[in-house]
Amino acid sequence: MARILLIDDDEDLRCFLKGELEGDRHAVQDLERAEQGLEVLSGAGAPFDLVLIDNKMAGMWGTDFLEALKKRGIDVPVILMTGYSTCDTAIRAMNLGAFDYVIKPDTFQSLFQKLQPVIAKVLAITQPAKEVRFSTHAPPGPALEPMLVGNSEEMLEVCKQISLWARSDDPVLIRGETGTGKDLVARAIHTNSPRKNKPFVPLNCAGFNDNLVESEWFGHEAGAFSGADKLRKGKFEYANGGTLFLDEIGDMPSNLQAKLLRLLEYQEVVRVGGNEPIKVNVRLLSATSLDLEARIREGKFRSDLFYRVNRVTLRLPPLRERLDDLPELAAYFLARAAEGTERRPPALADSTLQRLRAFSWPGNVRELQNVLCCAFGLCRGPEVLPSHLVFPRERSGGAAPGQEGEDEAVAGLRKAIAWAWNSQDKSWEGLRDRLERELLAFAMAQLGDNQTQVGEQLGMARGTVGKRLLKYELIKKPEALTP
Structure with missing residues (x-):
């Protein structure tokens, strides 16, 4: 469930969207004017996970709202809805920090269907990862949070290593067989680190499409290639200030390894179709179930990338x-x-x-x-x-x-x-x-x-x-x- 602030001067649309969002178990506060939204976000109430706002309204427009948020230092994901889309509006909205923008279709239901995957993407990336707790004994009642369970010497050593390296920014390579919980360890490192309130962005390296990886990692400008109808940020931009987790890094194709190495060395991205480098501050965690040293000998994994991601090794024991x-x-x-x-x-x-x-x-x-x-x-x-x-x-x-x-x-x-x-x-x-x-x-x-x-x-x-x-x-x- 997310707390969503909905701002639109169309009362019928506002009521419809509120009802549908609440049906998806979100808690929604709806407002008629963008100025009211600024007052709410500037107050001392509970923070919102997301803002949905129309662009063209009486008084302050959605793009003006984005600019005001930026000036006041209010950091909240914003999805801009507009029925009057132009390329200039889209570019301005994204440059002002909008997470995404959605062009309103003809019906309310169609708009909600377009919003659902965008909202899911916002929450998957920006909501803090669930805290991973340590336990030497399983809880007596229901266990709502993810937990590293076990009091064996092997697991106590894993927990010590997590606590030790969570406080640093060193890259960590988590090694272990399939099903040992490498992703859980990565989340535990993140949620016990100074970056715990920033994004945790997981990427499965085995699922990359060679043709789309640059756009996925770096983002793209509108018109950068066929089908790129609007500006889109990449995963590294979304992970800025937080943690990027590369799962199954041993399965990454060779041509993508070179691109990742350069990105890690310079900590900056250039969107596809763009010219300006964008600085990012990302901590790298990676995991593999493969023998990377053997893959290096076989010419399937770069040794320089191995040394970059393997500054610290954390081994998970099999069950x-x-x-x-x-x-x-x-x-x-x-x-x-x-x-x-x-x-x-x-x-x-x-x-x-x-x-x-x-x-x-x-x-x-x-x-x-x-x-x-x-x-x-x-x-x-x-x-x-x-x-x-x-x-x-x-x-x-x-x-x-x-x-x-x-x-x-x-x-x-x-x-x-x-x-x-x-x-x-x-x-x-x-x-x-x-x-x-x-x-x-x-x-x-x-x-x-x-x-x-x-x-x-x-x-x-x-x-x-x-x-x-x-x-x-x-x-x-x-x-x-x-x-």
């Missing part, structure tokens, strides 16, 4: 090397799975813990979370039993890739259907709602309660996801915003 943390990790993940379900987190039977210890965990902590989330869904008693554990058996060869895991998953699904069939409510609506609730609860747990990502994964509109979560009491209704 099989810290099995003493299994009880705390299990309690934590079962507590998360129980959030919003009106069920108490079940305990872990001793025989279940023994089976967890016997597994090799090739997918590490992420795989453990998936196994326990599934076990929570199957368990209806006070303890998770070995029969509730469903995870891929270690392959010994001969089976088709993915077939064994698929067979076990289908068997588990049939077991759940049989249980639901024997319950009191056998109606189609009842079974469908039960399945939809569990699917949404699982998706929210997997995607860190990010409703936008849940909607993208399930092919549902963001607003629909919010309404269904409210229906099944998986989230609480947003509190009203006082003027």
